[in-house]
Amino acid sequence: MSLYDRIFPPKEYTLSNGVKVKEKRSRMPLILLILLVCTIISGEVTGFRISVVIRRISYFFVMIRDMFPPSWSYMSSVWVPLFDTIKMSLLGSVLGALICVPFAILSSSNLIKNRIVTSLFKLFFSIVRTLPTLVIALIATYIWGLGTFAGTVAIGVFTFAYCGKILYEQIETVDMKPYEALEALGCNKTESVRWAVAPQVIPGFISNVLFCFEGNVRYAAILGYVGAGGLGLILNEKIGWREYDRVGMILIALFVTVTIIESLSQYLRSKLT
Amino acid sequence: MKLTVAETLSAEPKRWRVTLITTLICVFLLGWSMSGIQSSQSGEGGLSVAASIIGGILHPDTSLLFNFTSSGVAYLLFETMCIAFLGTLIGAVLAVPISFLSATNIVPSFIAWIGRFFIMAIRTIPAFVYGLMLIMVTGPGAFAGVLTMAFCSIGMLSKMFIETIEDLDKGIIESLDAQGCTLFQKIRYGIIPQLMPSFCSTLIYRFDMNLRDATVLGLVGAGGIGAPLIFAMSSYRWTQVGAILVGLIILVLIVEWISSRIRTKLMRG
Numbered sequence: 001m002s003l004y005d006r007i008f009p010p011k012e013y014t015l016s017n018g019v020k021v022k023e024k025r026s027r028m029p030l031i032l033l034i035l036l037v038c039t040i041i042s043g044e045v046t047g048f049r050i051s052v053v054i055r056r057i058s059y060f061f062v063m064i065r066d067m068f069p070p071s072w073s074y075m076s077s078v079w080v081p082l083f084d085t086i087k088m089s090l091l092g093s094v095l096g097a098l099i100c101v102p103f104a105i106l107s108s109s110n111l112i113k114n115r116i117v118t119s120l121f122k123l124f125f126s127i128v129r130t131l132p133t134l135v136i137a138l139i140a141t142y143i144w145g146l147g148t149f150a151g152t153v154a155i156g157v158f159t160f161a162y163c164g165k166i167l168y169e170q171i172e173t174v175d176m177k178p179y180e181a182l183e184a185l186g187c188n189k190t191e192s193v194r195w196a197v198a199p200q201v202i203p204g205f206i207s208n209v210l211f212c213f214e215g216n217v218r219y220a221a222i223l224g225y226v227g228a229g230g231l232g233l234i235l236n237e238k239i240g241w242r243e244y245d246r247v248g249m250i251l252i253a254l255f256v257t258v259t260i261i262e263s264l265s266q267y268l269r270s271k272l273t
Numbered sequence: 274m275k276l277t278v279a280e281t282l283s284a285e286p287k288r289w290r291v292t293l294i295t296t297l298i299c300v301f302l303l304g305w306s307m308s309g310i311q312s313s314q315s316g317e318g319g320l321s322v323a324a325s326i327i328g329g330i331l332h333p334d335t336s337l338l339f340n341f342t343s344s345g346v347a348y349l350l351f352e353t354m355c356i357a358f359l360g361t362l363i364g365a366v367l368a369v370p371i372s373f374l375s376a377t378n379i380v381p382s383f384i385a386w387i388g389r390f391f392i393m394a395i396r397t398i399p400a401f402v403y404g405l406m407l408i409m410v411t412g413p414g415a416f417a418g419v420l421t422m423a424f425c426s427i428g429m430l431s432k433m434f435i436e437t438i439e440d441l442d443k444g445i446i447e448s449l450d451a452q453g454c455t456l457f458q459k460i461r462y463g464i465i466p467q468l469m470p471s472f473c474s475t476l477i478y479r480f481d482m483n484l485r486d487a488t489v490l491g492l493v494g495a496g497g498i499g500a501p502l503i504f505a506m507s508s509y510r511w512t513q514v515g516a517i518l519v520g521l522i523i524l525v526l527i528v529e530w531i532s533s534r535i536r537t538k539l540m541r542g
Contacts (some may be wrong), residue, residue: 039362042355046415046496053420059409087309094303129524132488134499135518138506139326143319147311222399225492229311232399239405246400255397 004030004074067248075245078234078253082219084148085230086257089216090188092152097209103160104167110176111193122168129161133219137228148229155216155223159209166208167201174200203272212267217261221254309443329511330518338516346498351499354524356415357483360422363474368375368427372434379438389435396428400486404493415496422483422490430479437471470539477532477539485525 010022042048106110107121137154144150178196187195224232231254238246276284373379375388400421407420414484446463454462491499498521505513 038358042359042419045352045355046359046419046421047360048416052411054414056410059404062409063406084424085311086390087306090302091306091310094306122488126526127522130485130522130529131518132485132502132521134488134492135502135506135514138503139323143323145319149310152310178309218397218399222401222489225399225401235399235402239402251398255394259393 035209062068063244063247066244067251069245070248070252071243072247072249074249075253078250081231081234082253082257083230085224085232086217086261088148088151088228088230089213089220092155093159093209093213093216095152096156097158097163097205097212100160100164100167102235104164105193108168108171110172110174111189111197125164125168125216126159128157129165131157132159132162134222134226138226141227146227146229149229151220151223151228154228155220158219158241159212159216162212163209167205170201170204177204204239206267206271210269214258214265215261218254218258225231240243243260284407287304288453326508326511326514330515332512333515333519334510335514335516337513339443339444340457344501346517349498349501349517350520350524351501352415353487354484354528356418356422356497357480357487359481361426361476361483363419363423364426364430364479365472367423368430368434371427372438375431376435376438378443392428392431395424398424400425400489401493403493408495410491413494413496414503417493418487418490418495418497421493421495425486426479426483429482430475433475433477437468437475443466474536474539481525481529481532484528488521 008025010024107116136157140150140153182192182196221231226232335510361473364455375385404480408417411417449459459476487497488499491503502517
């Protein structure tokens with residue numbers, strides 16, 4: 001009996017045959033109370049005022065209004081950064097996905113019997129995943145200078161952590177019987193992994209990498225803000241110069257590209273699974 | 274008829290053409306993507322920079338880390354959590370109507386299509402552009418951060434909400450109808466119990482993501498841990514960067530652990 005049930009005792013019903021049943025009190029009021037307190041505290045800390053939002057919301061549309069009509073002639077200079085962004089995210093995703101495979105194998109507890117090794121590698125994945133991509137991109141620009149390579153590194157690190165975690169979770173849930181059967185037939189560890197584990201995880205893994213790539217294209221547009229190349233660079237520049245019609249053009253180009261890539265990858269993923 | 278192993282293997286469908294074409298396309302795409310890689314500086318100068326960065330991050334500035342005034346890491350993290358919490362909440366409030374309007378089993382497919390187009394458009398605009406737009410509304414500070422978080426959350430939240438809404442089991446509502454329930458009762462006992470666990474799980478997950486993405490807000494001066502982090506990085510104070518990062522990583526790991534426990538509990542009911 002938990003503390004909550006002791007404070008608010010369960011309601012008792014007597015059924016027609018004389019049996020007594022207890023219904024636990026709903027936890028809803030407690031959860032709502034906690035949420036309400038959190039909301040009020042957050043509102044105070046962040047200085048949130050709904051009246052300000054209502055009064056000044058028209059300013060939100062100032063920039064959007066200025067984006068239309070977009071300056072179509074500017075499109076000619078959007079192509080290069082746009083393709084840079086795609087190239088950056090493609091290469092970053094592929095590199096990250098390839099590098100994460102050995103690490104993911106080392107962190108799956110059904111292939112590696114040593115508990116310490118697997119939990120160390122899992123912790124490593126968790127820590128890399130919590131590092132903000134923007135911070136990685138900034139550090140990369142200090143090491144390799146401004147340019148698309150820094151962005152590629154940042155995207156690669158993000159993909160590494162994201163796909164690696166999903167991959168080791170997948171490996172841990174595969175059916176281990178084919179693996180045992182191959183080992184019983186005299187295959188060594190590498191062969192058993194190749195022929196028994198890999199076929200089970202590869203379609204899901206590729207599908208996840210594609211999904212990650214989709215998100216990366218969108219994220220790569222932010223990385224330019226810290227000088228890591230691609231669309232973000234010109235986006236930041238044009239916003240700084242208040243040439244909002246050109247900003248509109250960049251955003252439309254990004255929108256079309258993301259839509260195309262997303263539908264392509266959705267098609268490929270539906271084929272994979 | 275008995276087949277030998279060799280005969281069975283030879284009867285395997287021949288798919289080398291598809292494999293070859295796929296491989297060629299992949300190799301071509303990789304080669305093409307490598308062509309775009311450039312950087313203004315080679316690795317040698319960067320190596321010493323990398324060494325000092327790693328050295329600074331490994332020796333975090335403890336006076337900043339254990340500083341409990343309003344400029345210390347603890348308060349900044351608390352503010353970031355508040356921004357992420359309120360942002361997720363407002364994002365959810367905005368996302369629920371949009372997702373009901375874009376679910377194909379609720380509205381005609383034409384309206385649903387418009388809704389999805391709208392969601393895609395919202396998702397395309399990068400976070401810092403939202404930040405700049407909203408600073409015009411509220412002025413710089415955590416308030417703008419809350420609204421930015423809300424707008425960035427709408428896309429993913431409504432995408433997940435739509436999936437849940439489209440999975441609704443209509444049989445339950447029909448049976449409530451047959452028992453003579455009113456519209457309110459149908460919503461209360463037929464729809465909300467079906468949606469709630471999945472919605473809550475999505476919200477908690479998004480809160481997690483928002484906490485992790487909160488550094489983006491710092492770029493445009495929208496409050497939270499991001500701005501001090503970016504300032505410290507651009508002025509090469511790596512020990513401070515280390516302190517902030519250590520705080521952020523620990524916080525995110527704790528929140529992630531709690532949220533994944535709540536979510537497994539929600540999923541099992």
